[in-house]
Amino acid sequence: MRVLALLTCSSALVFSPQSRPGRPSVARRVLEATAAPSSVASKEALVAAANEFDLKAYFGKKVAAVEAALDASIQCTTPETKKIVESMRYSLLAGGKRVRPVMCIAACEMFGGTEAQAMPTAVAIEMIHTMSLIHDDLPAMDDDDMRRGSPTNHVVFGDDVAILAGDALLSTSFEHCCAGSTAVDVPPVTIVECVRRLGEAVGAVGLAGGQVMDLECEAKQGVSLEELTWIHTHKTAKLLEVSVATGALLGGANGRDVKQCETFANDIGIAFQVADDILDVTATSEALGKTAGKDEETDKTTYPKLMGLDGARAEAERLYQEAIDSVVPYGDAAVPLIAIAKYIVERNS
Secondary structure: OHHHHHHHHHOOOOOOHHHOOOOOOOOOOHHHOOOOOOOHHHHHHHHHHHHHOOHHHHHHHHHHHHHHHHHHHOOOOOHHHHHHHHHHHHHHOOOOOOHHHHHHHHHHHHOOOOHHHHHHHHHHHHHHHHHHHHHHOOOOOOOOOEEOOEEOHHHHHOHHHHHHHHHHHHHHHHHHHHHHHHHOOOOHHHHHHHHHHHHHHHOOOOHHHHHHHHHHHOOOOOOOHHHHHHHHHHHHHHHHHHHHHHHHHHOOOOHHHHHHHHHHHHHHHHHHHHHHHHHHHHOOHHHHOOOOOHHHHOOOOOHHHHHHHHHHHHHHHHHHHHHHHHHHHHHHHHHHHHHHHHHHHHOOO
């Protein structure tokens, strides 16, 4: 009930740029620019820098920190909770790319914040993402028995425990964001805004709404590109959007900066789904760590189905270019995010 009360109160909060504490920023603020901040030359230079950026080393360092924080975030403290904690940890610690928490940290650092300031929210986002995977895999939804190369949660623990483990991860995400952010002295107004955004991202105009429409459109004839994009704007891109937006807020970004970051993340979120749809057609189950060809088997509407493989690849590239345009104003500080965006579009698993 306390979480619900907090979310209800936070929805009425006006989060003004003036209420955020001043922090030294490594990013050039959009509001300070009087002319159009992007140019072909600056964009080309940043893309070149992103191509040279050692993303493997960057991810290795960030993911190691995220994994340690995830491991510490959920521990069994009483024998009565052993089973549900085991189920929660089974999926939360099952590996994965950790793209969302790393993007949260990268956005925070882009505006001069620190990894420590972003980590509680980054962990909360990964808890929400894990919840969505547990629920998506259930027989009543996507009915998958493999995830990240291992049996899915409901296969190991049963449908009942899997549902409850997902519920517990969702509620724990809000608790962890609040308690962890308070411990590293994030201002209360920033914490409340982050929690408000997390709540929105998982609700009717977020993961839940996108998943419902996705289920309604399964095997439906005549699903349009606009409908498919709505689904994945909310089901897929929304969590990437909140990752980058909350990271920016925690780093001290102003309102217009946050909007730029949201545009970047939404484009990359859709590109992520386009790439996922392409891989479902072109990659093996072994490479994906989940069942390949499932979309075609269930007659699911996908970007390759509507646009063809070449058209889907072109759409992913278009979204990638549009995303880069949104963060060009922040100069070299945006290179890690641009490199991550490139990886998302070009990944092979």
